[in-house]
Amino acid sequence: MSHNEQAYLDLCQTILQKGNEKSDRTNTGTLSxxxxxxxxxxxEGFPLLTTKRVPFRxxxxxxxxxxxxxxxxxYLLKNNNNIWNEWAFKKWIESDSYKGPDMHDFGNRSQQDPEFKALYExxxxNFKAKIIEDDQFAKMFGDLGSVYGQQWRAWKTSQGDTIDQLTQVIEAIKTNPDSRRHIVTAWNPEDVPSNMALPPCHTMFQFYVADGKLSCQLYQRSGDVFLGVPFNxxxxxxxxxxxxxxxxxEVGEFIHTLGDTHIYTNHLQQVNTQLDRTPYSLPKLKINPELTSIFDVEMEDLEIIDYKSHPAIKAPVAV
Incomplete structure (x- = not known):
């Protein structure tokens, strides 16, 4: 059994046994x-969970x-990636431009009402097709504001300049590997209240170099343990x-530090299903050796090898 995957399964068990019942922004409820x-x-291997299929793509x-x-x-939709759809969709249905049927609380309603679910889908x-085909519509409703990509690559300063944090940290690792300042932050207090579809959950990460190996520690303020954390x-x-x-x-460790670490109450059955499964060996990651810069990486430059998993387990996204 992989010690890596067991760390995640132990977290699930801890929350089920010791979690506090808490309300939340989505009105779903959590154990936290x-x-x-x-x-x-x-x-040891690439930590892609095997007790349920996690889509590396x-x-x-x-x-x-x-x-x-x-x-x-x-970009995500053109690559058949629907991870962020709900937040952009919410922006659209709450706008004056939306003239369709009432979609309020679509996340919960689609789980409880089959007729509404068909309407929502x-x-x-329709929304996804417009985003892909209509650049102007995508500009209006597809942009999520100053979320991770902008904070990592174009942090806005008070002087009106931008800071490419990721480029700077790579250069610092190369030239001063023992520095204790290899940090990238996504938590921008100015943008959080008004200019982000969702305030960053993974807020800050730090790199550490020792014995020719690179390790990374992430601080995550909020973690949806069943759906989000395996992706993180x-x-x-x-x-x-x-x-x-x-x-x-070489690679060293990934250390994942979480603040509010929770399982949504409508994911409890799914978590128990996953805990009943026995993990397989972890897969390996292969990076195209001819890649010249990670900023030019394409999907075909990355390959997961020997990934064996149990079937996927579906669960609703809380928005």
Missing amino acids: VFGHQMRFSLQ LIASELIWFLRGDTNIQ KEMD IASYALLTHLIAFECNL
């Missing part, structure tokens, strides 16, 4: 613990989106691999 840390040895295309500094879901398909683990493991590749280093 505060302050938890998991460690993943990237030498979605993780990779989202990370590429971040690396490019993009904040519009048009029709509206969502794999995404930051992939980021660590890519930065190590860029800096000619």
